[in-house]
Amino acid sequence: MADKKTVLVVEDEAPAVLALGDVLKGEGFEVLTARTGKEGLATAIVKHPDMILADLKMPEMGGLEMVRELRNDTWGKDVPVMILTNVSDGTVVEEAQEAGAIEYFIKGDMHMEDIIARIRARLGMEK
């Protein structure tokens, strides 16, 4: 389907990926997954998803570094990235904004329903 939007989920916690992936698919999204920032970066640059959801703390490369790397790429400089993490201490929220993330969610406090509503709003897909 030409208008099916693709979401890349970059997250190392397998059960969370499973849950989010299932729900996104159920909502009609194409879902790509990656377990590290490095894998996420590679997948993004090849597959050009419409939206990226990224955790912060991951092996090999964290979410912030991934966003910064993406912003150096001709295609990647504009792709919307939402941070989904359980960390909000220190200056990490401000750093994520500076790196170019468009939303910052504390995932433990969010229902997936609300995350999906934000994705739809950001992609101009209001139901």
Added chain:
Amino acid sequence: MPEIAEIVELVSNYSLLFIAGGAVVLALVSAYAGGLIVTRTEGTNYVTGEIDALAERMKEAEQIGHFGSFLWDFEDPKQSFWTPQLFALFETEYNTPPTPEQFLAFAETRERERVADAWKKILVTSGPFSLTFAAVSHKGRHMYVRVQGKMTPKRDGLAPKRIEGVITDVTREMEVDKAKTEFVSLASHQLKTPLTSISWLAESLMRGTKGALQDDQRTYVANIQDAASRMIAMVNDLLNVSRIELDTLAIRPEELDACGLMTSVIDEQKHAADAKKISLDFTCAPNLPHLTADKQLLRMIFQNLLSNAIKYTPEGGNVTCDMSLAEAGREVVFLSVKDSGIGIPKDEQPRIFEKLHRASNAQNLVPDGTGLGLYLVKTILDRVGGGISFESVEGQGTTFFVTIPFTWKARGDKPLAGV
């Protein structure tokens, strides 16, 4: 000045007194500081020897316990003293005991205001006190000190006649405490990852991603969701308490609709109220402006007040929330949360905002609360310029009244203060 006989008696009782702790040692030191001169001039060799031994033991006790003793005598300043251990602790340049003002100047700059306020209270409150603050010695050594003492007022009961006590170096204690708080913070963060997975997997099942659930399966999964979200709320409380104690609580204001936020919190807790057949009503004044507030913190305030109201209201009761605008000129929103619950016993009412305190009837009804909720609500409201009060009658119910400022001031995370 004490009589020699009294000193001898004190000397013989010294070991026992020392075991009894700092306050008693303090009384002894006062006696000894005055008595030493008497014995040197009038006393016998026997007493002098005992006094010397006592002085030596006091010195050792002070060194072992990292404390020193002081007296500020406002009627007869010549009587004021600092024991050598205090001069050593503050590495001071003073030859005579510093005045209270000079002493308070040892407080770290960030502590000055708080310490000055506390001292003002001490000066007008007779009896014992305790004050802990971060200080810097004359040579620049950073430490935490605790002043424990008592204020004796003049006969007319107004100004202090004397303030005496002990000052203890509690740096190590504070470091251990901070390490514990940091551990709680770290452990709480780690707990949130698996809790998120549980919560999301349950939500996925509820949405039917693995096929439609039967009624009893839905009930089970709803219970898993509910348990996970209660656990996440507890972890968030722990995290916020540790942020407050480490002084790293960030306030990130954004524009928000307080009524909408309260409505979503009510939706989340509706099933808990339904399960107890508690009616849950919310009215929101139509003229409320959007607030510039921290959404996570405001949500936490709403969640705590509402979950308490539901938790401590028996089956079939009611909980009523009302949000309205203050009178013109005051830039605050009022929220009241009224329940027909068990109420707070009169004698326990002064303590309900204390950390870890739970009213006795609350513990009987719900044994597994943390006693952190109201402490957090009050601390956060205080920090953003809001407030909370309540009216309660045991057995009839409680109403909490909250004032929420329109605009919260942003506050970034501070790096941890080095000791």
